[in-house]
Amino acid sequence: MNYLTKLTTTLLLVLSFATFAQYKPNSKKISITGTILEKGTDLPLEYATVVFQDVNEPEQLTGGVTDFDGNFNFEVKAGIYNVRFEFISFKTLELKNQTFSADKNFGKVYLEADIAQLEGIELIAEKSTVEIKLDKRVYNVGKDMMVKGGTISDVLDNVPSVTVDPEGTVALRGNENVKILIDGKPSGLAGINIADALKLLPADSVEKVEVITNPSARYDAEGGGGIINIVLRKGKGLGLNGSFIVSAGDPESYGVSSSVNYRSEKFNLFSNVGYNYRTSLGNSTNDTRYLNDNNETTGYIDERRNNERLNDGYNANFGAELYLTKTLSWTNALTFRNSITENPDNVFFYNYDASRNYLFTRNRFNDQRGDDFSIEYSTNFTKNFKKEDHKLTVDMAFSDNRENDYATINDQKLEDITSLFSERTTNNETQNRSLFQVDYVLPLGKNGRFEAGYRGSFQKNLTNFVIDSLNNGFWIRNDYYSNLLEYNENVNAFYMQYGNKINKFSYFLGLRFEDSDIDVNSITSNDYNTKKYNNFFPTATFNYEFSESSSLSLSYSKRINRPRGFFLNPFSTYSSNINIFRGNPDLNPSYTNAIDLGYLKKWNKLTFNTSAYINLTDDSFQFIRRESGNFVEGIPVIESTPINLAKEYRAGFEFNINYSPFKWWRLNSNFNLFRNETQGDYSYVNFEGETKFQNFDNVATTWFTRLSSKITLPYNIDWQTNATYNAPQSTAQGKRLSITSINLAFSKDVLKDKGTIAFNVSDLLNSRKRRNETYILGVSDSYSEFQWRQRQLTLSFTYRFNKKKNDREQRNNYEGGDGDFMG
Incomplete structure (x- = not known):
């Protein structure tokens, strides 16, 4: 299956959820769960798709998309399906003529990278620069032209809710009592003076910035205004x-x-x-x-x-x-x-x-x-x-x-x-x-x-x-x-x-x-x-x-x-x-x-x-x-x-x-x-x-x-x-x-x-x-x-x-x- 077809299928899944909820309302609904991981590394695959195709009515598609941890959780009506687990640039895993009459947990599903596909991949859509989640905002630096050749201080000055004054002081929602982490922890890389260090470190070393306005107990209690986590690049491509x-x-x-x-x-x-x-x-x-x-x-x-x-x-x-x-x-x-x-x-x-x-x-x-x-x-x-x-x-x-x-x-x-x-x-x-x-x-x-x-x-x-x-x-x-x-x-x-x-x-x-x-x-x-x-x-x-x-x-x-x-x-x-x-x-x-x-x-x-x-x-x-x-x-x-x-x-x-x-x-x-x-x-x-x-x-x-x-x-x-x-x-x-x-x-x-x-x-x-x-x-x-x-x-x-x-x-x-x- 080519990539355009995969992307189209993903979009159709989203549109079909609403219509499927109205399709045969008296049919028994069952829960489908599991986790999709990359073979060889056990890394979760975010935005991977699970496609359920009704054997008797092939035009009827349903399924779900994995979350940040690779987990999927959705409902389907009981029946017989062809099941596909898909992710762009990975080999599709297909299970045919599967009967589902009760809740099903697939456990861990492993997908293998397709080297041949990696060389010919062409994406139609681009991931947005700013991802807004309920508990935090994620700023993806790689898509931002503003910071090319700049510093981490320039990166932070483009992040929603964050401001950097002319002296380099970082504030979150106008509050300067903010804790800055690197890769989720206090880092010596930031140096003694955090404001000066951020003006010296290059923007190209940053993959993304996470803004956490009200952190959980897992994080340091430091920072009355919240936490800014700077995630450095670590390549994962095959x-x-x-x-x-x-x-x-x-x-x-x-x-x-x-x-x-x-x-x-x-x-x-x-x-x-x-x-x-x-x-x-x-x-x-x-x-x-x-x-x-x-x-x-x-x-x-x-x-x-x-x-x-x-x-x-x-x-x-x-x-x-x-x-x-x-x-x-x-x-x-x-x-x-x-x-x-x-x-x-x-x-x-x-x-x-x-x-x-x-x-x-x-x-x-x-x-x-x-x-x-x-x-x-x-x-x-x-x-x-x-x-x-x-x-x-x-x-x-x-x-x-x-x-x-x-x-x-x-x-x-x-x-x-x-x-x-x-x-x-x-x-x-x-x-x-x-x-x-x-x-x-x-x-x-x-x-x-x-x-x-x-x-x-x-x-x-x-x-x-x-x-x-x-x-x-x-x-x-x-x-x-x-x-x-x-x-x-x-x-x-x-x-x-x-x-x-x-x-x-x-x-x-x-x-x-x-x-x-x-x-x-x-x-x-x-x-x-x-x-x-x-x-x-x-x-x-x-x-x-x-x-x-x-x-x-x-x-x-x-x-x-x-x-x-x-x-x-x-x-x-x-x-x-x-x-x-x-x-x-x-x-x-x-x-x-x-x-x-x-x-x-x-x-x-x-x-x-x-x-x-x-x-x-x-x-x-x-x-x-x-x-x-x-x-x-x-x-x-x-x-x-x-x-x-x-x-x-x-x-x-x-x-x-x-x-x-x-x-x-x-x-x-x-x-x-x-x-x-x-x-x-x-x-x-x-x-x-x-x-x-x-x-x-x-x-x-x-x-x-x-x-x-x-x-x-x-x-x-x-x-x-x-x-x-x-x-x-x-x-x-x-x-x-x-x-x-x-x-x-x-x-x-x-x-x-x-x-x-x-x-x-x-x-x-x-x-x-x-x-x-x-x-x-x-x-x-x-x-x-x-x-x-x-x-x-x-x-x-x-x-x-x-x-x-x-x-x-x-x-x-x-x-x-x-x-x-x-x-």
């Missing part, structure tokens, strides 16, 4: 296959990457190797009006900054999956990345008096350079037992990260060459992480499932930040800004959960216990903080299926957000000496209770997913700006620092739409409206011994939306447009203004679809800037703009061998979790 990508862009950037794997019945070898040279031009503005205690103007400073960041790095991943037996597999992978960075930061401070009369200009040039190296070894054992879905998995991972940054700073008044003074900074960070994880799944009864597991995460971080000042030819350590910070985190977690399905209603109940032992030691200032606490984190998910295309879900989870990195480090940057960021080593974790009500509806050309959510957070992190008591030539130094604030209430509504009005046009849209309320007061004693009070009670309502359109033009040229708008939002000390950005991309398949040429423009209007208005009574009134990266143009070429553009991508070793059980 034999030797892969792809190569080369790219070049303006501002100057170029790269090359490859993804190659070889698979047999006994093993699968996979690799991803890439090199990138990327230049990013950035700039910022900060105009400040300084005030006295009577709120009168004392002067002005207009700050202008230009950056020309350079990243020169490579990454590589090598792995082997061994099929030891039909039920036991062992996977090992080694991943490492290295990058050399340069960030010359040129800042001009234009000073004016209270009447806006020009006084002088100071220039501060920060020549920053660094190197970053990460290596991780991971191993996985997966044991499948005789009973379907009964399995045990064991994961271990060990990583080492080193980030070294050096900078020389020259500061002077342009009108006075004798005012030159020089400083240098050294920021050395190391991180060692170990991860041990065991997960056990036990099916109970017809639809029940019990899960239990353990995860131990252990990490040690050491940050040494030193500032030296040049004095009479000698470098003198500045002890006020220098600091040695030690951060140790040991978290042991146990979980169990149970789920079942009763007719159209299903549920999943879980409980997670985490024991945390954390040390935050500011060694230089002799400030030692030990945090020991343990918590229970309950989760619950309920789902009701109105029909195959319509369902409703309600979920609850308790989450934790532990402060890390620059949130804790008293000093980790010194690019400006009058606007300082200072971490708070005594920050406590915040806790969030999250409730989510979701509805999913599917039509032939449209999928609609909407949800309403409420997050209640205790001890939430808030950034305050205050006077430090230090002055630079009479100018007060303003510090920004995070604190624990009493309460945060976040409630919102969002919807996602996938719509294909025509075969040549696909639309994806995401809209999120939320209200954020904070309640809390803050007081501190300033350098003059005065107690200052700040009220942080604030209510802000804002929204953001994203629209993605993909159109096939004449000559099979694909045109994709992404437009994003973030509405303004008030804060406790001012206002965050709106951000608008548009990305464009065009692509064309060449060389008989073995190659693809793509051209994309990131930030077409050059308008992606973070803009803030900040007002502190009796201190300052300021307006700031920050643009991390200016408009970028990229041209790329992809070449595939032994692999068609639309070949199916089989699932990773990472298991998606209980969401698929619920569906």
Whole structure:
């Protein structure tokens, strides 16, 4: 049977379900179940079809399609049938003249890849870029032209419900307290600073991104806003296959990457190797009006900054999956990345008096350079037992990260060459992480499932930040800004959960216990903080299926957000000496209770997913700006620092739409409206011994939306447009203004679809800037703009061998979790 016939049969099956339900209504109905797997690997085949053809009435067809785990479950009337199990590029398994008078469970059905068919396959339909499921959204990177030649940060900025601000901070539904996983677990590949690492890792290494807004007990309790799981590519195609990508862009950037794997019945070898040279031009503005205690103007400073960041790095991943037996597999992978960075930061401070009369200009040039190296070894054992879905998995991972940054700073008044003074900074960070994880799944009864597991995460971080000042030819350590910070985190977690399905209603109940032992030691200032606490984190998910295309879900989870990195480090940057960021080593974790009500509806050309959510957070992190008591030539130094604030209430509504009005046009849209309320007061004693009070009670309502359109033009040229708008939002000390950005991309398949040429423009209007208005009574009134990266143009070429553009991508070793059980 050719492939067009198979695809047509699949579509006819869907249409026949409704009519079959009305056909001979008095006939006895029986249940047909089973699982379709790939022979030799035991990997489940999603979207495989089971066709029942009535022997007496051959025109009558019924059957079903497998889900994510390869399972099928449908009803037919009792009778005699010819049965076919089919999947594109696999040999069809056919059973003729089978009599069915009672419920039938086929158990495990194995299909074998058809090598001859693999070489001639031609698909009519293309899997949508964004898959909307009730518990999560899956973003398939391979079909998106926007990110060719880009980074993982660019990938996330195209994912529904996810935003990435100009500094690289990731937020989910506007909430920055989000946990980022790689292949379902915390990964050393992400490095010490997750935002910086995501801007360095290439987009080509990502297969898909999973957004989980309300995770189950199986996942880390970390991340009050939810979880973003980045799934890396691991080829699964039979034999030797892969792809190569080369790219070049303006501002100057170029790269090359490859993804190659070889698979047999006994093993699968996979690799991803890439090199990138990327230049990013950035700039910022900060105009400040300084005030006295009577709120009168004392002067002005207009700050202008230009950056020309350079990243020169490579990454590589090598792995082997061994099929030891039909039920036991062992996977090992080694991943490492290295990058050399340069960030010359040129800042001009234009000073004016209270009447806006020009006084002088100071220039501060920060020549920053660094190197970053990460290596991780991971191993996985997966044991499948005789009973379907009964399995045990064991994961271990060990990583080492080193980030070294050096900078020389020259500061002077342009009108006075004798005012030159020089400083240098050294920021050395190391991180060692170990991860041990065991997960056990036990099916109970017809639809029940019990899960239990353990995860131990252990990490040690050491940050040494030193500032030296040049004095009479000698470098003198500045002890006020220098600091040695030690951060140790040991978290042991146990979980169990149970789920079942009763007719159209299903549920999943879980409980997670985490024991945390954390040390935050500011060694230089002799400030030692030990945090020991343990918590229970309950989760619950309920789902009701109105029909195959319509369902409703309600979920609850308790989450934790532990402060890390620059949130804790008293000093980790010194690019400006009058606007300082200072971490708070005594920050406590915040806790969030999250409730989510979701509805999913599917039509032939449209999928609609909407949800309403409420997050209640205790001890939430808030950034305050205050006077430090230090002055630079009479100018007060303003510090920004995070604190624990009493309460945060976040409630919102969002919807996602996938719509294909025509075969040549696909639309994806995401809209999120939320209200954020904070309640809390803050007081501190300033350098003059005065107690200052700040009220942080604030209510802000804002929204953001994203629209993605993909159109096939004449000559099979694909045109994709992404437009994003973030509405303004008030804060406790001012206002965050709106951000608008548009990305464009065009692509064309060449060389008989073995190659693809793509051209994309990131930030077409050059308008992606973070803009803030900040007002502190009796201190300052300021307006700031920050643009991390200016408009970028990229041209790329992809070449595939032994692999068609639309070949199916089989699932990773990472298991998606209980969401698929619920569906």
